[in-house]
């Protein structure tokens with residue numbers, strides 16, 4: 553989904569549900585910690601394996617990242633709208649946040665599919681260096697956060713599990 557539309561939806565959501573902002577901020581804080589943990593593990597291997605990749609995931613039509621409503625709302629709870637981070641790189645199928653040194657988005661707040669890497673090479677390398685189990689725990693924590701986020705963004709689907717919980 554393009555950035556303009558996501559921003560429009562975020563503004564509409566906040567205008568309609570101002571009481572959700574606190575919960576969104578709590579989830580954004582948890583997301584940041586989880587993503588920093590994942591990043592530390594991924595940074596140890598991606599610099600070595602990704603430059604040689606023939607099917608680079610950042611150049612497979614992610615448009616403005618792989619953002620969907622949920623992770624964009626989380627992003628916005630912790631950051632300004634990232635219009636200024638888009639890069640005119642001229643790559644036909646390249647993500648608009650892909651810069652010469654990698655992703656221009658903050659390392660603690662990228663779209664979920666960008667950190668929940670579904671890449672066999674990454675999984676193999678994580679396994680080889682003994683980090684796969686730790687990465688899987690972060691992955692599961694992000695799954696759980698996504699579930700909570702889903703109900704927050706779509707309150708009509710089920711009772712909100714964050715309602716009344718402490719931070």
Ligand code: SF4
Nearest residue numbers: 602605608609671673
């Ligand atoms: S994460 Fe996997 S698919 Fe993406 S660039 Fe690296 S090796 Fe390629």
Ligand code: SF4
Nearest residue numbers: 610617647650655666
């Ligand atoms: S990691 Fe960054 S550059 Fe790559 S697809 Fe995701 S948002 Fe785009």
